Amino acid sequence: MNAPIRVAIVGYGNLGRGVELALRQNSDMTLAAFFTRREPSSLKTLSPAIPVYSIHDILQHKEELDVLILCGGSATDLPKQSPHLAEHFTIVDSFDNHSRIPSHFDACDAAARQGGHIALLSVGWDPGLFSLLRLLGNCVLPCGQDYTFWGKGVSQGHSDAIRRVEGVLDGKQYTVPVPEALERVRSGENPVLTTREKHTRECYVVAAPDADKAKIEREIQTMPAYFADYDTTVHFITKEELDRDHRGIPHGGFVLRSGTTGEQQETKQMMEFSLKLGSNPEFTASVLVSCARAAVRLSREGQTGAKTILDIPPAYLSPQSGEELRRTLL
């Protein structure tokens, strides 16, 4: 039995807490430290025995750690942290700004090669597992069409946008796939779907007592980029209802590949992958933890540079040996 993989969590929000909990489900890994930008003594984790250090001191702990799981945000944290830390550590992040993945990858690749480490990037479910399933669909059914639907789930960005509307005290937004669109895809019809046809948006809003609700509704429904291209429903509820019924952070979605085979492309073939997640950050954290195991293995093999989930032999995600996997799972 090898010594457990020593993991540090960098950044302690919902995702960091999810990683903390996911590590408890993986006996070949151990939580070695937290790193935070806050005053370390102010951080209340679920693991009081595990030390909390300032992010500024992280280079002093190189010898005690096998891998860092970076749990910061993609907007401002990871674009700086990932390349910086990849020079000194094996890292895993969940960078999810799709359009900026290529430049993030290149920056981390250079740093990781420089330092002789592995940087496993953009891990989670989209990008992540959904990317892997899109890849499988494209490879197995080259003549076909990809479809990705998200939800039903909470969009943090859209919830934030609602809360910025005047007269709104609090609010939450759910992205919902349109069942009819999903059924048309499943039928093998290969429809061309507009943004409006694929998803609806449902908003639960707590308005200030004196607020103009009609105005709030109009302002949300016409908000460019966020809501204007969708059929958006606004429900006004009380703060108590919001806290009682909309506390969770569920999410999920569907990746479909609708393809054809045969001499005249006469045979319909359908692949579908879906997730129904009680907690988006806890699930993303679980993906990150299995990928941290893979990153350490690649690193111990002497590989270096940036990788994504598309580059990882799937068996590396597992604590079981190849022999066990062939006997039990294949």
Next chain:
Amino acid sequence: MNAPIRVAIVGYGNLGRGVELALRQNSDMTLAAFFTRREPSSLKTLSPAIPVYSIHDILQHKEELDVLILCGGSATDLPKQSPHLAEHFTIVDSFDNHSRIPSHFDACDAAARQGGHIALLSVGWDPGLFSLLRLLGNCVLPCGQDYTFWGKGVSQGHSDAIRRVEGVLDGKQYTVPVPEALERVRSGENPVLTTREKHTRECYVVAAPDADKAKIEREIQTMPAYFADYDTTVHFITKEELDRDHRGIPHGGFVLRSGTTGEQQETKQMMEFSLKLGSNPEFTASVLVSCARAAVRLSREGQTGAKTILDIPPAYLSPQSGEELRRTLL
């Protein structure tokens, strides 16, 4: 642009024909030859320009081929062919006798290492894509339960069993997942399901004019190993109906991972993968072809020995570069 990968098809039944068609969808690969145990001139393929050779002469063609796709059966063909040919060629097979995979793997591994080749084994959808999804489920949600359902689809083995019953002229058997069982799994209930609760079996039977139909029905429904443990329905139809309505070889199925996360395992997380296949052999063939590409890449890197889909970096299945994949699919 590299020269196309030169592929040979070994064995020309439904699966071989599927590979022949799938190669037409992949412009980076080219069909170089067929090999058969039959008299080569008797083989009528869909590609008259491609040479057909006797399997006995295959070693004479080592320099013309990059990879062999073995399309024989798992009962008697592949246990001999795969280890024999792995010593001389990069090979891909779809060996699907789950309990014998470990010994098949070991035999091919020794031969492939001996010859300095790659043998990518047990490729298809189960084993194959379903194995990969079971692995992902187990790695991402270590606290959870696996469920695999097959169908609705034609089982060749069970169709053969029906046709051996006295008084039966022809017949076809469909394996059907029980919708209620699937829904119980999807609900996160984690039920313990018996064989009978998971699948039903539907038989379409053409009886001889003078046959005792009640006896046929009884004999099928009580047949040990094949039908006795299932709720089996027998439909008597005419030969014309069988040929008209049951000509295809559809199949499919579901892999689900129902897991929990959170401090008290209070969060339900569900992963589901499903296939709805118009043609089982054409889809299996499509998986084999993308895996042949990966096998050649591994081989060109200098790797040797037996592998399964669990050992392949998914990007190797694709003709696109890592950069393209990150930009378009991640």
